[in-house]
Amino acid sequence: MSDPLVKVKNLKIGATVYPPGEKPHDIEIVHGVDFELEKGKVLGLIGESGAGKSTIGLSTLGYGRGGVEITGGEVWINGRDILKGGLGALRKLRGSEVTYVSQSAAASFNPAKKIMDQVTEAAIRHGKFSKSEAEKRAVDLFRQLSLPNPETIGNRYPHQVSGGQLQRCMTALALCPQPDLVVFDEPTTALDVTTQIDVLAAIKQAIAATGVAALYITHDLAVVAQVSDHIMVLRNGDMVEYGDTDQIINAPREEYTQALVSVRSITHEEKKPTPEPVLTVKGINARYRGTNFDVLKNVNVEVHPGQTLAVVGESGSGKSTLARVITGLLPPRDGKIEFAGRNLSADLKGRTREDLRELQMIYQMADVAMNPRQTVGTIIGRPLEFYFGMKGKAKRERIQELLDEIELGTGFIDRYPAELSGGQKQRVCIARALAAKPKLIICDEVTSALDPLVADGILKLLLNLQKVEDVAYLFITHDIATVRAIADSIAVMYQGKVVRYGPKSQVLSPPFDDYTDLLLSSVPEMRLGWLEEVIEHRRMESAGN
Amino acid sequence: MPTLVKLLAQRIALGLLLLFLVSILIFAGTNILPGDVAQSILGQSATPEALANLRKELGLNDPVVTRYFSWLGGALHGDLGTALTSRLDIATEIGRRLGNTLFLAFWAAVIAVPLAIFLGLLAVRYRDRWPDKVISAFTLASISVPEFLIGYLLMFFIGVKLRWFPSTAISYRPDADLFTRLESIALPVAVLTFVVLAHMMRMTRAAILNVMQSAYIETAELKGLRMFTIIWRHAFPNSIAPIVNVVMLNLAYLVVGVVVIEVVFVYPGMGQYLVDHVSKRDVPVVQACGLIFAAVYIGMNLIADVVSILANPRLRHPK
Numbered sequence: 001m002s003d004p005l006v007k008v009k010n011l012k013i014g015a016t017v018y019p020p021g022e023k024p025h026d027i028e029i030v031h032g033v034d035f036e037l038e039k040g041k042v043l044g045l046i047g048e049s050g051a052g053k054s055t056i057g058l059s060t061l062g063y064g065r066g067g068v069e070i071t072g073g074e075v076w077i078n079g080r081d082i083l084k085g086g087l088g089a090l091r092k093l094r095g096s097e098v099t100y101v102s103q104s105a106a107a108s109f110n111p112a113k114k115i116m117d118q119v120t121e122a123a124i125r126h127g128k129f130s131k132s133e134a135e136k137r138a139v140d141l142f143r144q145l146s147l148p149n150p151e152t153i154g155n156r157y158p159h160q161v162s163g164g165q166l167q168r169c170m171t172a173l174a175l176c177p178q179p180d181l182v183v184f185d186e187p188t189t190a191l192d193v194t195t196q197i198d199v200l201a202a203i204k205q206a207i208a209a210t211g212v213a214a215l216y217i218t219h220d221l222a223v224v225a226q227v228s229d230h231i232m233v234l235r236n237g238d239m240v241e242y243g244d245t246d247q248i249i250n251a252p253r254e255e256y257t258q259a260l261v262s263v264r265s266i267t268h269e270e271k272k273p274t275p276e277p278v279l280t281v282k283g284i285n286a287r288y289r290g291t292n293f294d295v296l297k298n299v300n301v302e303v304h305p306g307q308t309l310a311v312v313g314e315s316g317s318g319k320s321t322l323a324r325v326i327t328g329l330l331p332p333r334d335g336k337i338e339f340a341g342r343n344l345s346a347d348l349k350g351r352t353r354e355d356l357r358e359l360q361m362i363y364q365m366a367d368v369a370m371n372p373r374q375t376v377g378t379i380i381g382r383p384l385e386f387y388f389g390m391k392g393k394a395k396r397e398r399i400q401e402l403l404d405e406i407e408l409g410t411g412f413i414d415r416y417p418a419e420l421s422g423g424q425k426q427r428v429c430i431a432r433a434l435a436a437k438p439k440l441i442i443c444d445e446v447t448s449a450l451d452p453l454v455a456d457g458i459l460k461l462l463l464n465l466q467k468v469e470d471v472a473y474l475f476i477t478h479d480i481a482t483v484r485a486i487a488d489s490i491a492v493m494y495q496g497k498v499v500r501y502g503p504k505s506q507v508l509s510p511p512f513d514d515y516t517d518l519l520l521s522s523v524p525e526m527r528l529g530w531l532e533e534v535i536e537h538r539r540m541e542s543a544g545n
Numbered sequence: 546m547p548t549l550v551k552l553l554a555q556r557i558a559l560g561l562l563l564l565f566l567v568s569i570l571i572f573a574g575t576n577i578l579p580g581d582v583a584q585s586i587l588g589q590s591a592t593p594e595a596l597a598n599l600r601k602e603l604g605l606n607d608p609v610v611t612r613y614f615s616w617l618g619g620a621l622h623g624d625l626g627t628a629l630t631s632r633l634d635i636a637t638e639i640g641r642r643l644g645n646t647l648f649l650a651f652w653a654a655v656i657a658v659p660l661a662i663f664l665g666l667l668a669v670r671y672r673d674r675w676p677d678k679v680i681s682a683f684t685l686a687s688i689s690v691p692e693f694l695i696g697y698l699l700m701f702f703i704g705v706k707l708r709w710f711p712s713t714a715i716s717y718r719p720d721a722d723l724f725t726r727l728e729s730i731a732l733p734v735a736v737l738t739f740v741v742l743a744h745m746m747r748m749t750r751a752a753i754l755n756v757m758q759s760a761y762i763e764t765a766e767l768k769g770l771r772m773f774t775i776i777w778r779h780a781f782p783n784s785i786a787p788i789v790n791v792v793m794l795n796l797a798y799l800v801v802g803v804v805v806i807e808v809v810f811v812y813p814g815m816g817q818y819l820v821d822h823v824s825k826r827d828v829p830v831v832q833a834c835g836l837i838f839a840a841v842y843i844g845m846n847l848i849a850d851v852v853s854i855l856a857n858p859r860l861r862h863p864k
Contacts, residue, residue, distance in 0.1 A: 061767055063766070063767060065763070090769070091769040091770075091771070092769060093769065094766070094767050094768060094769035095767060095768035095769035095770070096769060099767070099768075100764070100767045102760065102763075102764065104760060107759065107760035107761065108760045108761050108763070108764045109761055109764070110761040110764075110765070110779050110782075110783065111761075111783065111858055111859070112782040112783050112856075112858050113778075113779075113782070118764075121765075121768060121770075122768035122769065122770075125768065125769070125770060125774075126769065156862075157858050157859075157862050159858065159859050159862075159864070160862060160864050173764075
């Protein structure tokens with residue numbers, strides 16, 4: 001058998017960290033990883049944040065982001081150890097033999113240059129193609145990636161095309177110099193699901209057509225199952241399991257892999273609506289100041305006591321604007337908000353302290369929703385003082401009760417947010433909302449920034465708390481799996497309108513309207529061949545029409 | 546591109562409004578100065594009748610607002626009045642000297658701007674290594690030493706000791722051939738270059754370093770491009786706006802702030818003209834110079850604003 005294209009042996013990667021209040025020191029973030037990749041094959045690297053997957057991906061270009069450095073091991077590509085050649089040799093490798101597709105194409109394209117110049121630059125600079133050859137190749141790739149107007153899209157600037165299109169342009173950029181290996185680093189993570197499926201299909205087809213080998217990095221096992229031949233599961237810089245895609249998905253050996261595969265298995269029995277909703281939103285139209293179009297168009301929804309309404313939609317659908325309207329941050333143009341049997345003032349200034357107390361919020365970014373200079377105790381204690389005038393021992397006891405409720409020990413009371421993990425921070429935010437003893441909590445994408453397993457824990461906690469505290473949630477999310485897990489009723493939003501609304505069982509069963517159908521069928525499923533099925537199904541449907 | 550046109554029109558209108566306000570400030574400022582123009586022309590021994598006659602002749606008895614508008618109206622038509630001391634037409638006099646000042650500023654800019662940007666790029670390329678440190682130290686030193694001192698030092702070593710260039714610009718004649726003219730301004734140009742270099746270079750370095758943090762610089766690195774190619778082709782085009790701003794500020798300084806250099810080198814430009822007439826209390830000349838300096842400053846900043854707007858691809862190429 002011939003040598004593999006990529007052979008990584010005992011790869012060790014370190015970084016210098018600068019913890020506040022301590023001396024800078026070196027830590028190891030990847031502890032000796034081995035893998036091989038044959039020509040034309042796709043290896044999926046999967047793991048949670050901090051697993052070292054991007055770092056390993058970039059090491060095949062001999063690159064370390066920030067203070068990251070390869071400290072040991074060998075990386076062989078095309079029969080050469082690329083770590084031995086020095087910077088000059090690496091420069092010949094990058095953009096020629098190995099190329100890179102990043103998570104955010106919007107940030108990775110130079111805003112001041114035309115797409116075509118950026119796509120062809122590496123191929124021309126490395127002398128692989130002349131300018132005209134490279135441009136012809138780029139247009140072919142644009143066509144292969146199903147970009148609209150492949151002949152002329154290259155003349156546009158990055159801000160003139162959509163996010164999904166730009167991500168495909170980035171793939172064209174990586175494929176243009178005819179590399180042997182492409183590193184895809186979460187290429188679809190920042191996209192909406194309905195866009196993700198198209199980009200995923202385009203990438204898969206382009207890989208097949210060009211015969212290039214690829215490293216596909218993602219945290220989403222369902223996505224990687226669609227494109228890769230083999231999967232390597234990583235955790236905290238160590239390899240957990242390696243196997244072909246079928247085995248990893250259907251017969252995972254390691255406990256951690258099993259947990260990843262069975263994530264989102266929370267089930268929640270739907271509750272019947274009560275006669276008196278806690279929140280009623282009636283005929284809301286809203287627009288932002290200085291604009292002349294409505295971001296919300298005639299929105300009507302209800303939330304019942306002790307139940308969860310999931311508001312689901314893609315970016316720009318108006319779901320977060322709805323939260324702003326309900327909290328009074330954005331007074332609507334017309335419409336009414338009834339809360340706990342009374343009319344809520346449209347403007348925040350007109351609301352009583354009782355209104356504020358009974359309606360709490362939890363945000364996506366727990367990091368920035370807390371004052372980094374306050375301890376957990378101060379953060380949770382603030383609403384206790386503000387709403388209930390609690391002081392001293394009573395306050396401290398209540399804080400400890402709340403910490404118990406969110407499954408954090410009393411030891412956390414004197415910690416600062418910087419000393420907590422992402423999931424723990426979100427728990428503290430939940431405790432702060434609960435401290436006010438609210439009737440309704442608005443949860444705005446509260447699990448979106450978290451790793452799947454951590455997100456699962458948060459969702460379980462929220463469900464338990466709902467039982468204990470009898471609090472209602474208005475749960476804003478773009479993730480259908482989350483909706484399935486926790487909702488009692490669902491509102492699907494699209495372009496500022498509620499296109500589908502009702503109890504979960506009804507909203508998630510056919511017959512569907514076109515948008516809900518598209519949305520639901522675009523959510524990657526954790527089985528092989530799902531992507532082909534959906535694409536085939538859609539092609540048949542459009543042919544049938 | 547309606548947004549672009551609107552933005553540009555707004556900037557230009559703002560510039561004109563600002564110039565108008567500055568003209569009021571200059572006029573008001575020169576009017577509240579203590580002393581009396583007629584008195585300063587005729588001296589302490591003047592008879593009250595002669596003073597009264599002169600005031601009437603100069604229109605000093607009219608209300609301030611009337612005088613302001615007749616002055617402004619004249620200025621808009623290119624009539625800046627006559628100098629009280631020499632009885633010469635200010636516009637012709639300034640025209641000659643402004644030409645000289647612009648000649649000096651132009652050559653200083655031709656050398657200083659590209660040099661500053663090149664040094665800035667070089668400093669980024671060798672960031673935190675010795676070329677960066679040498680450039681930083683040198684430019685910092687040159688900006689810290691007062692410009693007249695640099696002027697006298699150059700005069701002494703290059704003009705007097707080495708005799709490479711004339712030590713003063715007193716021999717400058719606008720009608721001489723270009724080479725002679727350049728030779729006579731060599732030293733003042735060198736001093737001006739030293740003075741403006743540091744600011745522009747440091748700003749260029751900072752602006753490009755800021756852009757070097759962007760994700761698209763990583764993309765360029767992963768294309769295997771050379772560092773200098775990355776800086777020049779990918780970072781520089783995105784840092785034009787702040788660089789142009791600091792360049793324009795320094796160009797304005799080259800025109801307006803050269804007073805000291807012109808006096809040191811006895812160069813017949815605007816600065817010297819202004820200094821001469823300030824000491825003679827020749828108010829109309831001071832007003833005219835003030836107005837022109839203000840116009841240059843505002844104009845340069847206007848150009849900087851316009852270039853910054855045009856440098857933004859989102860405005861140049863709307864969706």
